[in-house]
Amino acid sequence: MATDANSLELLAEVAAHLPQVVFLSDVQNRSTLYISPAVESICGVTPRQVLTDAGVWQRCLTPESIERVRHAVANLGDGRANLRVVVLHPERGRRQVDLSLWPIKDASGVTVRLVGIGDDITDDLKARERELSLNDGLLQLIASLPDGVIVYRDVVLFCNATLRERYGFDPTGMSIQAVIDKMFVAEEQPAARRRLIEAMSGNSLVPVERRLRSSDGGVHPAELRTVTIPFSGGVARATLVRDLTERRALEAELAEANTTATLGRVAAGLTHELNNPLAVLLGQLELAVEKLPVLQATIEQLQAAEVAAGDTTCHNCADVLQQLADVREHAEAAAAAARLVRSIMTDFRTLSLPSTSDPHRVSLAQVLQSTCQLVDARLPSGVQLTLQVDSAPPVLADEARLSQALAHLLVAAGLAVHRSTVGAGDLTMTLDTDGGDARVRLVAAPDLRLDQAMVHNVEQPLVGSVGLCASVLQAYGGRLMHVAREHYSGVEV
Numbered sequence: 001m002a003t004d005a006n007s008l009e010l011l012a013e014v015a016a017h018l019p020q021v022v023f024l025s026d027v028q029n030r031s032t033l034y035i036s037p038a039v040e041s042i043c044g045v046t047p048r049q050v051l052t053d054a055g056v057w058q059r060c061l062t063p064e065s066i067e068r069v070r071h072a073v074a075n076l077g078d079g080r081a082n083l084r085v086v087v088l089h090p091e092r093g094r095r096q097v098d099l100s101l102w103p104i105k106d107a108s109g110v111t112v113r114l115v116g117i118g119d120d121i122t123d124d125l126k127a128r129e130r131e132l133s134l135n136d137g138l139l140q141l142i143a144s145l146p147d148g149v150i151v152y153r154d155v156v157l158f159c160n161a162t163l164r165e166r167y168g169f170d171p172t173g174m175s176i177q178a179v180i181d182k183m184f185v186a187e188e189q190p191a192a193r194r195r196l197i198e199a200m201s202g203n204s205l206v207p208v209e210r211r212l213r214s215s216d217g218g219v220h221p222a223e224l225r226t227v228t229i230p231f232s233g234g235v236a237r238a239t240l241v242r243d244l245t246e247r248r249a250l251e252a253e254l255a256e257a258n259t260t261a262t263l264g265r266v267a268a269g270l271t272h273e274l275n276n277p278l279a280v281l282l283g284q285l286e287l288a289v290e291k292l293p294v295l296q297a298t299i300e301q302l303q304a305a306e307v308a309a310g311d312t313t314c315h316n317c318a319d320v321l322q323q324l325a326d327v328r329e330h331a332e333a334a335a336a337a338a339r340l341v342r343s344i345m346t347d348f349r350t351l352s353l354p355s356t357s358d359p360h361r362v363s364l365a366q367v368l369q370s371t372c373q374l375v376d377a378r379l380p381s382g383v384q385l386t387l388q389v390d391s392a393p394p395v396l397a398d399e400a401r402l403s404q405a406l407a408h409l410l411v412a413a414g415l416a417v418h419r420s421t422v423g424a425g426d427l428t429m430t431l432d433t434d435g436g437d438a439r440v441r442l443v444a445a446p447d448l449r450l451d452q453a454m455v456h457n458v459e460q461p462l463v464g465s466v467g468l469c470a471s472v473l474q475a476y477g478g479r480l481m482h483v484a485r486e487h488y489s490g491v492e493v
Helices: 002-015 039-043 047-052 056-060 063-074 122-144 161-167 176-183 186-200 245-308 314-352 364-378 399-419 450-458 464-475
Strands: 021-026 031-035 081-089 093-105 111-120 148-152 156-159 208-213 219-231 234-243 360-362 383-389 395-397 425-434 437-444 481-484 489-492
Touching (some): 031 047, 039 047, 039 081, 039 111, 047 056, 056 081, 161 234, 176 186, 186 219, 186 234, 219 245, 245 314, 245 399, 364 383, 364 399, 364 425, 399 437, 399 489
Parallel strands (some): 383 425
Antiparallel strands (some): 021 031, 021 111, 081 093, 093 111, 208 219, 219 234, 360 395, 437 489
16 A cells, blocks of 8 residues: 555656646545646546545536546556547636556456546647648648749659649659759759758758750759748758740840841941031942043044044053053942942841821832841851742832841840750741732741740740740731741741
């Protein structure tokens, strides 16, 4: 008996400081020998009430919980029983309690005592429900993002459909190291692993740009942003993967447009400065070419008169005539070169100056020829441009604005071919007639997929160079659309 009393005192000393309720029951007498102070916060009754009133449990537990406890005690055997019961707290309402029971047997193996521990998990369950609700909302938000998102610890916990479709596999359940090996190009993998170590250490990370393998087999730039988020009872890392392919394409087009605009301003100034002296030079050369035949005729008359008079110095006149013929030939060549310079300056003015005139009848053949001559040098290395012109009716447009639109279209097509997996190829621009209307077609080999590279901007006016071209053509009653045939693909006006 002294041993039992000592054990009970030791149990009371330990249990008094625990948040769980601890009790010791006499199975044979169906009485409670000890219960810890935590019973008051969990069940709403005092330890004294439990020790003096055997029926207090009937009022604290729901009927279903009472039956569950009786069944657990009857089938306890030699092991521990774990069950969940519902306690009816007079002030705090229904409480969920995890209950564990251990039997204490005598020498003959009969259970004489029962030790139990009850842990109120109501608040934990509510917190878990709130966390699950938060996780569900967070995952729904991640799933709806247009950028790829991957959530991970040591392994990938979740990724959205955008990431799966863009990179061609589902990383869920894979180790994050395996994901790095699969998504990143070889040169980027060491930096990605170092960044992963920093992320796992809880360090804040700045956005970085990496080259990733996409589902189409190509390598595309992407911006990575990594943050720490609460997830499933702990924290996880979420990395947003934003594909930069389209942004880089637009930036390249914008840079090209800025270069073209700068070239236009230079050309406008150069044209203005050269036009006046060029006009004087061309006028003087043409006047000289016109007067030289008259001078030659006069000398020939003098030569004839000298011959008739028997003058022996007439051979000097022949030398003068030959020199005059040479001068005339040089003057004609210089005048032709000056006309060519004037034509080039006119083309420069066409592309550099803004539209100031109303639409009028314009020859598409002339517009295409001058535009191709000037744009050809601006195309990326490895891109060759061929122009095929057939008879076509004139169109009602402004020559300067139409030339600018077609120049933007050509430059955008050249950049699209240069950025393709092939990296080089031939562009063909043709002019012909379709049902009485003028038709311009800009195409490349089908494997370059020029229609897919340019279709996004074709269908979204005012987006990029192609969209601007589409808007200008629409203003003149034209329509820019993508075409794909067996032997070519591209755009058609």
